[in-house]
Every structure is written in C-alpha cells, then in structure tokens.
Amino acid sequence: MADRPDTVFRTEGLTKVYDTGGAKVHALAGVDLELYAGELSVLLGPSGSGKSTLLNILGGLDHATGGRVWFRDLELTRLGDRALTRYRRNHVGFIFQFYNLVPSLSARENVQLVTDVAPNPMDAAEALERVGLKHRLDHFPAEMSGGEQQRVAIARAIAKRPEVLLCDEPTGALDSKTGVQVLEVLREINDEFGTSTVVITHNAGIRAMAHRVVRFADGRIASVEVNDTRVAPHEISW
Template sequence: MDRPIFRTEGVTKVYDTGGARVHALAGVDLDLFGGELAVLLGPSGSGKSTLLNILGGLDHATTGRVWFRELELTGLGDRGLTRYRRNHVGFVFQFYNLVPSLSARENVQLVTDVAPNPMAPAEALALVGLSHRLDHFPAEMSGGEQQRVAIARAIAKRPEVLLCDEPTGALDSKTGVQVLEALNDINDRFGTTTVVITHNAAIRKMAHRVVRFQDGRITGVEENATRVAPHEIAW
C-alpha cells in the first residue's frame, strides 16, 4: 500500500429527477491504494454505489475530479471510459447480472473476448472453484454459484481493480462467505485492489480499511490492525 490507485477531490453527484434534486454525493475526497481491500460501509442511499459507479467509469461526477493512477477519469469522454473499463476494471454486482442465454464459461468469455490480456475462461472459473460447472446455464446454478461466475467474469481480464457492489446482498450467510473468500483469495494472490460495497457491518472485519458513508459524505476511515478471515465472519 504505497501510492494511491484512485484519488478523488471534492466529488459531487446530483440527480435531477423531475422536480427534486438529489445530492447523492456531497463532496468526497478519498484515496484508495494499490493492493488494498477496502470496504465502503453505509446505509442504503448513502452514496457508496454512486461513488463506485464513478470510480468504475459507469457514471460521471457532477463536480470534482477523479484519478485512476495518472489518468483523470473526470476528463474522459464516453469512448475513453469504455476503454478504461475494458482494460482496467472488473465489476461484481448484487444481482450477478449474468446473461441467462449464456453458460458459465460463455459468460466469462464475454469478457475475455474484448480484454487485452485475459486468462482462459476455464482458468478463471477454476479460481472461484467452479471447474465442474463450466457448461451450466445461470438458471441451473445456485445464487452463490452465479455470483462466483460473476467474480470469475470480473477477474478473467486480470483487472487492476475489482469493484463489488453488495456482492453478498442477495445471498445467505453461508454462500455469502464463500463469495467473500473468493474475493479475498483474488486480492491476496494477485494484489488486485478490491473495493467492496456493503451495508453489512460484519464484512468490514476482512478489509484493510473501512470507509464509512452517510448522506453522500465520508464520515470516517478506519484501518483494521488485524484482518479476520472470511470464514470466521458470520451474520
């Protein structure tokens, strides 16, 4: 954990939904470092997903600046953001977002088809312990398995950052732990900077650092002196 991989300066995000203006982010300054596993903790609507979307190049900040290493994301157009996502970022979503008409292997292949230096889909699936489910379709797998396919899909491009939006939100405690182990394992093994969003406070124990959100602002950052392994976490 040396130099920041993400740096934000006074980031705000305002949604204009008809009449009401919603301040999803009200000025966020945050550094995230290479190789760290950070947990963004906060209640629904606190702005953590919005920040993740902006860090991942899915959304634009209303004001403020965001850097990925030396690359200023806030200065990029649509095309630049697409290239950035394609080359550097892996996403994991709460509802897995697998394509139902594609098998596990093909869902991963969706990424390896366009990434510059990907691993083989089977290799990525082996990393999440799904070597035996390569040709199953999403409808034929449990929620935990589907989420691990999503993780395999995210890491198959060997991303520098892995952004996870409530990865265990739709899972029970036992399968949720399996997913967290997969994430922890990737972080350990490849040094992939991993950002996990959750409103589940129990998960904070596995992080290097915990960033607390409330009403679109960071209310605190704490470092875990000792991290707890995912299998020791329960909720």
C-alpha cells in the first residue's frame, strides 16, 4: 500500500434504520470507513451486524438513513434512483451468494447482458475464459454446477471492468473445493486489474487472503486489522 492511499469509498457517520412498525432496528449505527483502490477487504461479522446493509448502500442498491457516502468524488447519498442506476451500470460489479443468473440465457448471454450496456467492456468470451469457463460458453445455468454458475456471475461482474467488486457471501452456497476456485478467481482479478474488492463472509478463514479485515458488531465497526502476509486461497483452511 502506498503512503497516501487512493480512497475509493468513504463513509461519514453512516446510519441505516429500519422502521418495522414501532420497533426501530439500527442496522448501521454510525459507520466511518475508508476503502482504498486496489484493496481486497473482507467484512466479517455475525448476522444482523450491518455488513450487508453497508455493502448494499455502497453498491447503490439501498439508501442510507443518515450520514454520507462518497464513491471517489461522487456523493452517493445525494443521488436519486436514476443516477444510482447509472452508477451501478458504469462502476460496480456485484456477486451474490445465490448467483442470480438469468436461467433463460446461456453463460455467454448472461455476460452479454452487461457488455451490451457498459461503456468499456471486455469481450464476453474473454471474461468467461478468465474464470475458466471457456468450454462452457453456450451452456444454460441449469446445465452447470454451483461453482460454475458462480464463476459465470463473476465473469458477468468483471466484464464491464468495474472499479469495485462487491461480493456478498460469494462462497456461501458452495463446498470448499469450488469455494476455493471462486476465491482464486476473485484474487486474480484483484491482482491483475487492481479492482477494489469487498467480500462479505461468515467464514473467518477467508480473512487470511485480504489486505484488510473489517469486523462488524451491532451496526458498528468493531475493529480493523491489516494483514501483513496474505495467504493464497488454496491455503485457506475452510
């Protein structure tokens, strides 16, 4: 990391309150955080600690209740729906636990969904090749294993050459072997393109591959630790 790290995301006193008829749930209770360019950070924490809420707000899927969020110089908390859509389209790649592929489109077509609308995309076949699915281009989701489907989702996320990659439990539905494959792809993308990557996980083992680990508890950041020595995904104990 450089001395004056290049900041991608910055939050200031970020809060999110869910008003569920009477009882107010503070999903985020004042979060101040900076995430840097090229960094692979892992958000750890129990269910309901606010990590997914943060990821959704960073990705422009959800609105904050209070506080401010910047993506570089762009203040996300001031954007309307239309502008957030444009922001997602141009800058963000998402990866979810349950892949969320379109079942009626083949692997290649699922990636083309993105490459058709992004300003500077890579070729869909190239993106799939990068995740090791060159031979599965024309297969439909129903014809692929979970690991393969998740890799298609990664290909779809990276095909637009996003500046940030937001991953919510990307290995949550996978066994250890395929989980490792997926993590390796994420690591490669991060190394090669310098894409800032945020990974949410329950799996504490994964933290070993991150530059930084942010721990959440009760909607607040409990601790931030920097990994001096990162471990390769295949060395991670599941």
